[in-house]
Amino acid sequence: MNKFVRIDTCQICESSVQPEIIVSIDESNKKSYLDYSKIKYDGLIDDWLNKIKVEIIHCVKCNHYWYREQPSQDMLNEMYASNINLRPASNNIDGSVSSKIKNEISKLMWIIRKPNPLLLDYGSGAGKWAKIAVDVGFKVTAYEPSKERSFEKNELSFTLVHSTDSLKHLLFDVINIEQVLEHVSKPVELLKEVRKYCAPGAVVRITVPNILRCHEADKIWQEWPYNGSRTHTMAPFQHLHGFTPNSLRSVIFKAGFIPINGLRIWLRYPKEMIRQLLGIWFPRLGQTFILVRVR
Known part of the structure; x- marks a missing residue:
């Protein structure tokens, strides 16, 4: 419409x-x-x-x-x-970017501490995060509503879906929402939808x-x-x-989430946690990265 x-x-x-x-x-x-x-x-x-x-x-x-x-x-x-x-168009991931993504996903693997954990990459775009998450050891489902923004011609190592109907009754240990909320009209409603896919103890990583x-x-x-x-x-x-x-x-x-502030988070994200605290009083020093769980 x-x-x-x-x-x-x-x-x-x-x-x-x-x-x-x-x-x-x-x-x-x-x-x-x-x-x-x-x-x-x-x-x-x-x-x-x-x-x-x-x-x-x-x-x-x-x-x-x-x-x-x-x-x-x-x-x-x-x-x-x-x-x-x-x-310049490229399906290849730059080396430095790949290293940073792998580091981030490895932290999530260490925090979740589950065998064969399930990860949902919500708004996966070209699938950069999804591809690397598979290499790290996650079983990955990538949701990307736009077929034009994903590379379906490539052989995929993860499950790619274009409709949330395909996510019904699925639960994930980790959900990655990498720079997605700024693109949608109703970010609160999107996060409420994401709650449906959270397994008990799930970690949701959000950046904007x-x-x-x-x-x-x-x-x-x-x-x-x-x-x-x-x-x-x-x-x-x-x-x-x-x-x-x-x-x-x-x-x-x-949306019904709360930040995760436990020791394991501080051990893996010391700089980020300090900046989150500073951002409460000094917004320009803060950051728009957060790990959350269902309240």
Whole structure:
């Protein structure tokens, strides 16, 4: 269904305080929007300017950012299907990236401490994490709703599904949600869905981009929607939400999860745990990585 969804109040903390408008498309930046639409989506989202006011708003209570009017899932699927990769295309995983992913997954294997553990890579994209998780020793199911974003022509070492119907009645020891929540209209509802797939004692790993530590730094809103060279952290409509450490914590609790803070977590993630604590008082020092379990 090609309809836009309007979100006037913060769905993260449900604050009754009127959100503030941060940026919007007007005559001063319309060309930048159209330039990005052309090089990224072959002009597909040009016409959206005639249907909605493209603007990003901000919750002053939980510090969350989002597009007030967002495309329907069908429209997003069409947008992703027309995606033009602005980086050199490759199915191979860079060595340094592969090493980092393997290190992360090995930590999860050590924390869960189960024989033949089951891992769900939720929003798996091209399957980078899923492939390496198999090598580490997990039995992996990868869920990726967009067929265009996965490499089904390759011989797969894991189970790939494109519908949550295929996940019914399945339970997993580890669920990896690597930079997914910022792409969906309703992140709280997504996490509530994920709870259904958690086995007793399951660990859920969640990461999102931290809008307070983005590559644009202090020029984040001056360079929106496109600076002519690099995709913006809140490029239309690639990321629908801009998370901060505070708004990520709010999402976690609202969806029925709690952070995991045990000794085993501290032993494997000392820097991350310290930054999580610092982020409570100093948001720019915090991070948008968290391990959680069902409350």
